[in-house]
Amino acid sequence: MGTLAQRVESLSDSGIQSIPKEYVRPKEELANIGNIFEEEKKEGPEVPTIDLKEIESKDELVRGKCREKLRKAAEEWGVMHLVNHGIPDELLNRLKEAGAEFFSLPVEEKEKYANDQATGNVQGYGSKLANNASGQLEWEDYFFHLIFPEDKRDLSIWPKTPPHYTEVTSEYAKRLRVLASKILKALSLELGLEEGRLEKEVGGMEELLLQMKINYYPICPQPELALGVEAHTDISSLTFLLHNMVPGLQLFYQGKWVTAKCVPGSILMHIGDTIEILSNGKFKSILHRGLVNKEKVRISWAVFCEPPKEKIILKPLPELVTPTEPARFPPRTFAQHIHHKLFRKDQEEAAAAAAANSK
Numbered sequence: 440m441g442t443l444a445q446r447v448e449s450l451s452d453s454g455i456q457s458i459p460k461e462y463v464r465p466k467e468e469l470a471n472i473g474n475i476f477e478e479e480k481k482e483g484p485e486v487p488t489i490d491l492k493e494i495e496s497k498d499e500l501v502r503g504k505c506r507e508k509l510r511k512a513a514e515e516w517g518v519m520h521l522v523n524h525g526i527p528d529e530l531l532n533r534l535k536e537a538g539a540e541f542f543s544l545p546v547e548e549k550e551k552y553a554n555d556q557a558t559g560n561v562q563g564y565g566s567k568l569a570n571n572a573s574g575q576l577e578w579e580d581y582f583f584h585l586i587f588p589e590d591k592r593d594l595s596i597w598p599k600t601p602p603h604y605t606e607v608t609s610e611y612a613k614r615l616r617v618l619a620s621k622i623l624k625a626l627s628l629e630l631g632l633e634e635g636r637l638e639k640e641v642g643g644m645e646e647l648l649l650q651m652k653i654n655y656y657p658i659c660p661q662p663e664l665a666l667g668v669e670a671h672t673d674i675s676s677l678t679f680l681l682h683n684m685v686p687g688l689q690l691f692y693q694g695k696w697v698t699a700k701c702v703p704g705s706i707l708m709h710i711g712d713t714i715e716i717l718s719n720g721k722f723k724s725i726l727h728r729g730l731v732n733k734e735k736v737r738i739s740w741a742v743f744c745e746p747p748k749e750k751i752i753l754k755p756l757p758e759l760v761t762p763t764e765p766a767r768f769p770p771r772t773f774a775q776h777i778h779h780k781l782f783r784k785d786q787e788e789a790a791a792a793a794a795a796n797s798k
């Protein structure tokens with residue numbers, strides 16, 4: 440028995456002209472939600488693009504220069520477009536086609552994969568359930584499942600349409616896991632640590648979990664009243680994001696919402712809370728959100744690289760804590776960190792962001 444959730448896709452298909460009140464954002468927030476296509480054209484600060492071509496150069500000097508750019512982006516933005524990341528375009532395209540094909544199935548077909556959040560079965564097809572008194576909802580449906588390590592996957596719940604979904608997604612998972620290691624290695628070195636340190640601290644090959652969430656944002660009749668994803672920071676160590684070239688992602692940078700431009704062939708990467716904590720705040724986990732629009736369906740593929748929930752205590756690495764730079768985060772397991780965020784939601788920053796003037 441599944442919990443009945445309203446699918447946003449069905450709502451969108453019903454032809455309604457105004458959206459139900461649960462999807463309407465609070466008044467303070469409405470002031471800074473604009474038309475995403477207009478927002479995308481605005482001049483101003485831009486999410487950095489990092490070229491990883493030289494990250495494994497034989498020349499240490501060349502490698503070092505590449506790492507330094509990565510470090511600066513991680514310090515200043517905590518988010519970046521990665522190019523020359525080593526994952527072939529052809530594989531990215533096949534992955535995106537497979538996800539789009541699954542979502543093109545009728546809602547009744549997708550319901551066969553419905554998750555059941557009430558019983559803790561979080562993997563599968565889902566939509567947000569209101570979890571607070573305001574009943575606030577987001578304009579998206581999703582498909583969520585663990586994709587790596589291979590022995591922790593449950594292939595029985597993966598989409599069977601299209602038939603090559605499993606093969607393509609497994610290949611992407613493997614390639615992305617390699618990329619995650621490269622990034623963790625470079626960030627470790629830039630923190631003055633031994634190269635395998637961050638990798639080990641987040642669980643290594645056996646314990647770091649790659650969870651994929653395909654986000655499906657249907658056309659919205661009143662996009663300036665809703666959000667596809669509300670403002671949040673990622674709890675992961677790293678998050679890798681692909682999308683179907685429809686803009687939607689905004690980053691809260693220097694007190695303003697900045698729209699990420701679409702960079703062909705790139706993979707967008709977030710530094711998550713886990714790395715922010717381990718680095719004692721040196722690397723940032725940036726607040727971000729997703730806008731929707733009334734013209735085009737947006738689909739994005741997020742892979743969250745998460746440490747195991749209970750096995751590891753996350754805290755600033757002792758080498759990075761000094762008398763002048765005391766620990767900025769208390770020790771917590773990943774599960775405790777999630778709990779903390781649910782109940783004490785970065786209130787100050789979220790409130791400032793909600794009220795921010797986007798002009």
Ligand SMILES: [Fe+2]
Nearest residue numbers: 671672673727
């Ligand atoms: Fe996110």
